[in-house]
Amino acid sequence: MNVYDFDGTIYPTDCSIDFFFWCMKGHPKLWFTYFPKTIKNLVLRKMGKMTEATMQREFFGYLTLVDDFDEQIKRYWDRNEKRIASWYLQQKRPDDLIISASPNCIIEPIANRLGVRFMATDFDREFGVFLNKMKYAKEKARYIIDQGFPMIENFYSDSLADTPLALLAEKAHLVTNKASTVIDWPDLDEATMKKVKEKIDTGWNSYVKED
Numbered sequence: 126m127n128v129y130d131f132d133g134t135i136y137p138t139d140c141s142i143d144f145f146f147w148c149m150k151g152h153p154k155l156w157f158t159y160f161p162k163t164i165k166n167l168v169l170r171k172m173g174k175m176t177e178a179t180m181q182r183e184f185f186g187y188l189t190l191v192d193d194f195d196e197q198i199k200r201y202w203d204r205n206e207k208r209i210a211s212w213y214l215q216q217k218r219p220d221d222l223i224i225s226a227s228p229n230c231i232i233e234p235i236a237n238r239l240g241v242r243f244m245a246t247d248f249d250r251e252f253g254v255f256l257n258k259m260k261y262a263k264e265k266a267r268y269i270i271d272q273g274f275p276m277i278e279n280f281y282s283d284s285l286a287d288t289p290l291a292l293l294a295e296k297a298h299l300v301t302n303k304a305s306t307v308i309d310w311p312d313l314d315e316a317t318m319k320k321v322k323e324k325i326d327t328g329w330n331s332y333v334k335e336d
Contacts, residue, residue, distance in 0.1 A: 126222060126276070126277055127216075127221050127277070127278055127280070128221075128223075128224060128277050128279070128281070128290065128294065129222070129280075130223075130224065130282035130283060130287060131224075131232060131245075132226075132227060133283035134300045135209055135213040135223075135281070135300075136209060136235075136304060137210070137303035140235075143205070144197075144198070145187055148187060148191050148197055155187065155190065159187055163187075166179075166180050166183050167180070181255075182255065185228060185255075188228065188230065188248065188253070189251065189252075194230070199234065206238060209235075209239070210300075210304040212307060217241065219241065220241075220242070222244065223239075223242070223244070224243070225243070225246070226246055227245055228246055228247075229245040229247055229248065230248060230250060231245070232245035276295065277290075277294035277295065278294070278295050279294060279295070279297070279298060280293070280294035280298065282300065283301065285299075288313070297310035298310060299311065
């Protein structure tokens with residue numbers, strides 16, 4: 126079984142952010158009713174006055190405002206499916222697993238088109254809340270272990286934050302240059318492990334449902 130991150134790994138950009146701007150084009154009123162709020166929250170987060178969890182929950186709230194979501198996500202992937210990395214399509218296997226921190230409602234349609242399994246973050250579009258911890262870094266590794274998946278032959282990701290999952294694989298690969306270049310996972314020397322810890326501590330592992 127081969128396991129792949131999605132954003133920046135087999136897809137060149139962040140599909141959640143891309144889809145946000147896609148929806149803004151289809152619903153121009155969001156530029157006035159939602160975009161200013163998003164910018165404000167980014168500033169508050171930068172100033173340390175808003176937690177990462179709150180900022181992300183507020184950001185993904187845009188999914189609750191798109192009344193034609195099913196049509197929009199279909200059209201989005203109709204346009205952008207061709208951006209899936211060619212190197213991945215050449216080696217794609219039916220037992221592949223995509224595991225992503227992006228919301229499942231965005232990842233599921235493209236995973237189904239590719240004909241592979243997926244696991245993404247559960248997000249309730251009706252209430253605008255995360256239903257579990259986002260599938261990031263250590264949560265990805267915990268999911269693989271808890272589900273009792275077979276040995277991972279190859280793991281691919283664009284982020285050193287995914288080192289916990291890379292360590293579960295027989296072979297790990299780092300993807301760079303917007304999903305276009307695949308190299309061996311770097312040796313985990315002291316300097317690299319410092320970078321890994323920083324990315325895990327400051328990254329999407331804090332994007333969780335708050336109590």
